[in-house]
Amino acid sequence: MRPPTIRDVAERAGVSKSLVSLVLRGSDQVRPEKRQAVLAAVEELGYRPNAAARSLSERRTRTVGVLLNDMRNPWFVELLDGLGSRLHDSGLHMLLADGRLNRRLGEDLTHTFTELRVDGLIAVGTLPPSPALRTAAGQIPTVVAGAREPVLPRMDIVAGDDEHGARLATEHLIGLGHQRVAHIAGQGVVGELRRRGFEAVMREHGLADTAIVEQGDLTEEGGYRAMVRLLGAAGRPTAVFAFNDIAGVGALSAAEELGLQVPRDLSLVGYDNTYLSRLRHLWLTTVDNASHDVGRRAAQCLLDRITAPDRPSETVLVTPALKARGTTAPPVTSGRRP
Amino acid sequence: MRPPTIRDVAERAGVSKSLVSLVLRGSDQVRPEKRQAVLAAVEELGYRPNAAARSLSERRTRTVGVLLNDMRNPWFVELLDGLGSRLHDSGLHMLLADGRLNRRLGEDLTHTFTELRVDGLIAVGTLPPSPALRTAAGQIPTVVAGAREPVLPRMDIVAGDDEHGARLATEHLIGLGHQRVAHIAGQGVVGELRRRGFEAVMREHGLADTAIVEQGDLTEEGGYRAMVRLLGAAGRPTAVFAFNDIAGVGALSAAEELGLQVPRDLSLVGYDNTYLSRLRHLWLTTVDNASHDVGRRAAQCLLDRITAPDRPSETVLVTPALKARGTTAPPVTSGRRP
């Protein structure tokens, strides 16, 4: 029992397969009664077009591949939402693949996607450098969403304005009255940008001397350890701006384990506005990087590049916004400051 | 500039397209020097087989579709990991799709998957009832993973043993000395099973009278509200077993807002062992439902059903394990018990 084909439908409706094809693709060159007959036959047989045959013939798949780095860190969910809705409007499907999952298996997802002949590629977040992605991007329209690297010709970048976001977070803390502010830094270009935003604002407020940067990473553990180091050193900060929410949560744990009350004794800001930060038990002040918007614009960008593959590369930055929640407050005025 | 086809490779290597096909599919009926010539041509041209053409001809896609309900609740990540690794061993790819995302767009993913002619379907977690899934399951080998419904002919179920897991959680609490134990219940068959496990153990320990069940849902908000109700009523429990980690985190917030210290004044157990529960700031005692194993077995089950579509339905239950962390402790012995 093989699934019915367009020929089965044609036979049942008493027309040629070409006419069935016309009807299914919405041509207006068909007499209404024939159209009805075809649609009825489709219904009766439960016909579904074969995507492989269609894309073989049309020489496109109406599908874009989405490369994800790690599903465990949920910051990208909103982004995917925006991405999907815009793509859907243009009749494109989204194929998700978690790179970490497959890389462990020694499989390169870009290979899979090129074999599938996806019409486009979206790299979500910073991916480990891969020559295969480079090659793929040379052949398939590609957009990086929510990250700033790699920068390659014929490839666009859509991301939140990390430097601006970091500035917002830092200004928020300074605005509350904090002077000794620390930053738990992340890696890569994004880490660099957020650090730069932090340092710039501190400098502008004449606080360059009391600005502390502690290297962390993108994990809870990294945030925890960085916070332990920060609080163990002399001149401990009264406020900390963490690279992202996960690191922020780690930092939160460290602070509380060392007997500090947040936000009374220490203010803390994260980044990404993940649902983690929205949990009322954490209620983390954070920076919303407008991921939904980033996703939508990345989709738009990809659509544009699909229609004009050779146009110059573009970098779109979306403006983030501060999301003040429960982990930031003015510092307690202690007399022991120098 | 179209991507090279098997004919281009053949021409370059000076052989027929059939021979190229043989080489690429690893036949041993080919003379080594010809094989080398073909492989060299493949390399030089950067040839990648066209998946659409291949699956059209082979009449299978080597791809299974994975239906996900909601990426925001991360319990399934481990499951996907197990699923992916087992499928990969059999040369199958995984196509992920978030149902919630697409349902909002009025698109039915099962349609997409049937058009793609995926070789199999995995429904992860409890999905909203859909006649389309029913139809799809009738035509495509389908396995439900990490849920207990829907039950349809020619469809297998692989899940954690929820009743047993609930028993573990409840016994853990009773073993610590708790007598007034409450359960924040979930919905659906899984919710039912966990509640049943809870009630059975309470009964077995002669605690049926002090067993409280409060209806929640699968969200943080639901857990929060259920906990508020529990703590507001008379005979407040000293321990609570929540349907899942997310609800547990909500419950945790409620308890702390009402001035209770966890675990001193109240013990709390979640379910799923998500990374949420592993955050040191929450450090939630929970039940590990061996998702990785569930994933692997679901994959195995699907492979079996693909080879024998008509064999009787099977239900595989994987044994969960308690993960004791920081939110459970013996109750403080207060004199005011009746």
Place this chain on the structure above:
DNA sequence: CTCACCTTATGGAACGGTCCACACCATGAG
């Protein structure tokens, strides 16, 4: 009446693979 033309329908050639049936060429047995 003839012819151009428009609308509607059709056959058949792609699309890029797989795989079957068959051809070719040594080789060695009868």
Place this chain on the structure above:
DNA sequence: CTCATGGTGTGGACCGTTCCATAAGGTGAG
């Protein structure tokens, strides 16, 4: 010398669509 044998290689049908070139039939103008 002939003929089965077996290892290698090839042509071509087929998978299920799309779409182009063209046919059939009706209509109105000249």
